[in-house]
Amino acid sequence: DSGVTQTPKHLITATGQRVTLRCSPRSGDLSVYWYQQSLDQGLQFLIQYYNGEERAKGNILERFSAQQFPDLHSELNLSSLELGDSALYFCASSPTRGFTEAFFGQGTRLTVV
Amino acid sequence: GQQLNQSPQSMFIQEGEDVSMNCTSSSIFNTWLWYKQEPGEGPVLLIALYKAGELTSNGRLTAQFGITRKDSFLNISASIPSDVGIYFCAGQNYGQNFVFGPGTRLSVLP
Numbered sequence: 001d002s003g004v005t006q007t008p009k010h011l012i013t014a015t016g017q018r019v020t021l022r023c024s025p026r027s028g029d030l031s032v033y034w035y036q037q038s039l040d041q042g043l044q045f046l047i048q049y050y051n052g053e054e055r056a057k058g059n060i061l062e063r064f065s066a067q068q069f070p071d072l073h074s075e076l077n078l079s080s081l082e083l084g085d086s087a088l089y090f091c092a093s094s095p096t097r098g099f100t101e102a103f104f105g106q107g108t109r110l111t112v113v
Numbered sequence: 114g115q116q117l118n119q120s121p122q123s124m125f126i127q128e129g130e131d132v133s134m135n136c137t138s139s140s141i142f143n144t145w146l147w148y149k150q151e152p153g154e155g156p157v158l159l160i161a162l163y164k165a166g167e168l169t170s171n172g173r174l175t176a177q178f179g180i181t182r183k184d185s186f187l188n189i190s191a192s193i194p195s196d197v198g199i200y201f202c203a204g205q206n207y208g209q210n211f212v213f214g215p216g217t218r219l220s221v222l223p
Contacts, residue, residue, distance in 0.1 A: 002155065035213075042117070042201060042213035043156070058210055090155050099211050100146065104155030 003027065004093050004105035012111045018079040021108045025072055025093030031055070032074040033102060034066055037088040049074055050097050081112045117204055117214035125220045132189040134217045136202030145185040146203040146211065147176050156201055160187070192221050 003026035013019055025032050034046040045058030049068035060066075068074045078085060088109050094102035118137050126132055136145070144163055148156035160171050162178035162185060169176055173190045185202055199216040
């Protein structure tokens with residue numbers, strides 16, 4: 001158990017819908033990272049928050065948004081969902097701004113039908 | 114953007130054999146990370162490399178930071194069934210985000 005909690009574990013929704021994925025970082029960690037892993041693909045970096053502020057942005061679509069709350073949990077919002085958004089979405093957290101100390105959660109598997 | 118290639122894409126080996134895999138980039142990196150992902154789990158960091166030529170071990174795993182700074186290698190000695198999984202490399206250049214490779218899928222036959 002990495003200490004990073006992601007909910008829900010599985011989500012099935014229809015095209016055009018909006019979903020929210022939640023991540024609770026390890027106790028004391030200030031950074032949260034979101035990654036997308038499509039079938040047989042490596043992880044694609046979406047976005048990083050550090051202590052409530054957006055710190056780095058990757059290949060995140062405009063239909064996607066995220067935020068980190070004062071209690072440091074983070075939510076990833078995916079809207080106007082398309083079939084191609086079906087993927088595993090991982091959250092990772094680290095105590096500092098650096099990624100090398102990050103631990104990953106178990107992921108949320110999103111299926112868009 | 115930056116791309117990483119990993120080879121082989123997949124490998125089937127007998128228990129007890131040694132394993133070698135590599136990761137290459139067209140760009141120079143200053144940090145390399147190696148992860149293992151098992152089914153239903155998130156990636157777990159195995160080894161971090163910070164200096165060209167660096168050789169670092171973690172149990173039966175040994176990874177090297179290539180001297181050109183464009184590649185890295187991971188070796189697993191005396192493989193066991195629990196080594197099964199997908200091995201990812203990730204590289205970073207100063208001030209940029211980490212980039213992940215597509216992974217090497219390892220299967221160990223008893």
